[in-house]
Structures are given as structure tokens and as C-alpha cells.
Amino acid sequence: MNWRQLEPIDRTHVVWNGQRLLFFGGCDYHRMASHPEVLRTITESLQRDGISTGASRTTTGDHPAYGALEAQLARFAGTEAAVLTPTGFSSNLILAQALAGKFSAVLLDREAHCSLRDATQFLGATVHFFNHRDVSDLTKQRATLGDGPVVILTDGMFWFDGSVAPVADYLEVMRSGDWLWVDDAHGFGTMGSRGRGTVEQAAVATTERVVTTCTLSKALGCAGGAILGSSAVVQEIWRRSSMFRGSTPVPVPWIRGAALALDLLENGNDDLASKLHENAERVRSQVEGSIGKGPIVTQVGIICDMEKVRATFLEKGIFPAVTEYDGKLSLRAVISSQHSYEELDRLAACLCELVTK
Numbered sequence: 001m002n003w004r005q006l007e008p009i010d011r012t013h014v015v016w017n018g019q020r021l022l023f024f025g026g027c028d029y030h031r032m033a034s035h036p037e038v039l040r041t042i043t044e045s046l047q048r049d050g051i052s053t054g055a056s057r058t059t060t061g062d063h064p065a066y067g068a069l070e071a072q073l074a075r076f077a078g079t080e081a082a083v084l085t086p087t088g089f090s091s092n093l094i095l096a097q098a099l100a101g102k103f104s105a106v107l108l109d110r111e112a113h114c115s116l117r118d119a120t121q122f123l124g125a126t127v128h129f130f131n132h133r134d135v136s137d138l139t140k141q142r143a144t145l146g147d148g149p150v151v152i153l154t155d156g157m158f159w160f161d162g163s164v165a166p167v168a169d170y171l172e173v174m175r176s177g178d179w180l181w182v183d184d185a186h187g188f189g190t191m192g193s194r195g196r197g198t199v200e201q202a203a204v205a206t207t208e209r210v211v212t213t214c215t216l217s218k219a220l221g222c223a224g225g226a227i228l229g230s231s232a233v234v235q236e237i238w239r240r241s242s243m244f245r246g247s248t249p250v251p252v253p254w255i256r257g258a259a260l261a262l263d264l265l266e267n268g269n270d271d272l273a274s275k276l277h278e279n280a281e282r283v284r285s286q287v288e289g290s291i292g293k294g295p296i297v298t299q300v301g302i303i304c305d306m307e308k309v310r311a312t313f314l315e316k317g318i319f320p321a322v323t324e325y326d327g328k329l330s331l332r333a334v335i336s337s338q339h340s341y342e343e344l345d346r347l348a349a350c351l352c353e354l355v356t357k
């Protein structure tokens with residue numbers, strides 16, 4: 001049975017194996033990938049702007065739409081500057097190329113996303129792992145690393161259980177010269193007021209030593225990535241990252257779609273980020289022992305019989321909300337701001353049934 005091949009048919013349903021099922025997966029947290037205005041913007045742009053700039057931004061591929069979205073992103077996130085990247089994954093590699101040689105050591109959350117792990121290869125510094133979201137382990141390890149500048153790398157919100165890194169505490173651990181680097185692929189557009197992200201949610205002032213990477217493919221429903229930080233960091237990226245300098249950027253239609261999605265998130269009549277939290281809380285409040293703070297509702301490590309779990313979901317017309325992480329199967333449902341109360345309650349009832357089984 002292939003559980004990966006799904007076809008979205010409306011904003012909350014997929015077809016799997018010929019069946020129409022309610023969907024609590026993916027990371028399209030506001031269903032921007034099927035928002036009618038986003039789709040119209042992309043379609044019109046395809047006709048007007050074409051499919052590709054056909055060159056990197058350092059040569060002849062620097063369309064004005066890129067600069068416009070970068071300014072919008074920086075304003076939204078409250079940073080001095082932003083730069084777009086081909087994907088969220090590559091935003092971490094590109095940033096590492098730009099910062100190579102700047103640090104004497106790297107402190108990496110043990111459970112950080114693989115793109116952060118891969119990025120450390122470019123930094124040219126020894127990598128030390130700290131226990132997942134563990135401030136006291138981080139403090140201990142920082143103390144052994146001397147006075148040279150250290151960079152702390154973490155996800156903002158972790159994809160596998162929706163837990164959030166205590167970034168404000170990490171800043172307390174940092175010495176002068178240290179940097180904090182947050183991959184906020186899941187927090188951007190979902191956490192903090194109007195979805196400004198994990199860093200804003202933690203009320204951490206964006207300084208030149210806090211840098212965030214994110215993706216345009218999750219809360220904004222489009223494609224591409226971005227790095228949010230100081231103007232100096234962005235200049236270093238343009239100057240030093242071969243991956244940035246040598247890549248063709250995301251096609252303009254997707255950039256215009258992302259710009260519209262961001263505008264809807266920031267200025268739309270519906271406060272989508274608050275709605276998302278309200279929806280997630282509605283499920284969490286009904287299901288004993290569920291964890292996470294944002295749109296990912298999880299119960300880790302409770303599944304014994306995967307077949308039974310899948311059958312229970314399918315019986316109720318829901319695509320099985322399960323994930324495997326670190327050898328453990330978990331119930332993991334991803335809530336969107338677009339699910340109805342009736343849909344959320346159906347999920348909650350199914351999760352309750354499984355938890356008590």
C-alpha cells in the first residue's frame with residue numbers, strides 16, 4: 001500500500017487509493033496553495049512574466065519582484081533585510097556558505113532538521129550536539145567552548161511533534177560574539193502575532209546576531225525559501241555563497257503568489273494565525289495528553305498496532321494522521337486555519353478513540 005501518493009481535491013480533503021478523505025497532514029497551514037486569489041495571481045503572472053528568469057540573480061535574472069518580496073518579508077519579520085533562496089533547505093546551506101569561517105564552534109540541537117545538519121559542513125567549525133531543547137545542556141556545553149564566537153543552530157518549531165525551541169533562553173546563554181540561527185520553516189506564518197514566527201513569539205529583539213531561515217512552501221503555500229537578518233548578512237550572502245550566486249531563482253509567478261499570501265496573512269480580514277491556534281487548541285483540549293504549541297498536535301510513542309490505527313482513521317473517513325520519527329510511531333495531526341469545527345471535532349473523536357484503545 002502506498003501511503004505517500006495523495007491528490008488534494010479541495011482545501012481539506014485528499015483522494016487516496018480512490019477514497020475521498022479528510023486531511024490533517026502536510027504543512028500548508030493556511031491552505032494558501034489552493035487559495036483562489038493566490039491561484040489567480042500565479043496564473044496571471046505566468047502569462048505576463050513567463051516560467052523562468054533563465055539566469056541567476058547575480059547575472060541577468062534579478063527580476064524586481066524578488067526585491068519587492070524581500071522588502072515585504074523583512075518588514076513583516078521586523079528584520080533589517082531578507083534574501084530569497086531557491087528552497088527552504090538551501091537557505092540553510094546558503095547561509096552557512098556566507099558565514100563560513102566566522103565561528104570557532106557550532107552548537108546544534110540533536111533533533112535539528114537535516115538541512116541544518118548539512119549546513120554545518122560549510123561552516124568550517126567543530127560541531128557539538130546539545131540535547132533537544134535542553135537549556136541546561138546548552139549552557140554546560142557553551143561553558144566548555146571558550147571565548148571564541150559560537151553559533152547555536154535550532155529549528156524554531158520542530159516538525160515531528162510541534163514543540164518549540166526556547167529561543168529566549170538560548171539568548172541568555174550566548175556570549176558576546178555568539179550567534180543564534182533559527183530554522184523557522186514551521187514557525188514562520190504560524191507562531192507569534194499574525195504569524196511573524198518563533199523569534200517574534202519569544203519576544204526576542206532581532207539583532208544582527210539572530211538570523212532566521214524559512215520556507216515559502218509551508219504557511220505561504222508557494223515555493224522557495226528566505227533568510228531574514230541584518231543587511232550585513234544579506235550582503236555576505238550575495239558576496240560569498242556560491243549556491244546563491246550560481247542558482248536560478250524561484251520562478252516569478254510563485255514569488256508573486258508568496259507576496260500575496262504574505263499580504264493575506266498580514267493584512268487580510270481573517271487573523272489566520274490566531275484562527276490556526278484556536279483550531280489546534282480545539283483539538284488539543286479534547287484529546288488527553290496531546291502536546292505541542294502550534295498547529296501540530298501530537299501524542300508521541302503511543303502506537304502499538306499501526307494497522308489498527310490506520311483502519312480506525314479510514315473507517316472515519318480521515319487520512320491516517322501518523323508519523324514515524326526516531327523509530328517511534330506517533331499520532332501527529334497537522335491542523336490548518338481552514339478546517340471547520342465539524343472537521344476538527346471528527347479528528348478529535350478519532351484521536352480520543354485511539355488514545356483510550
Ligand SMILES: Cc1ncc(COP(=O)(O)O)c(C=O)c1O
Binds near residue numbers: 088159217224225
Ligand atoms: C525545518 C525544516 N527546514 C527546512 C525545510 C525545507 O524547506 P523546503 O521544502 O522549502 O526546501 C523543511 C521542509 O520540510 C523543514 O521542515
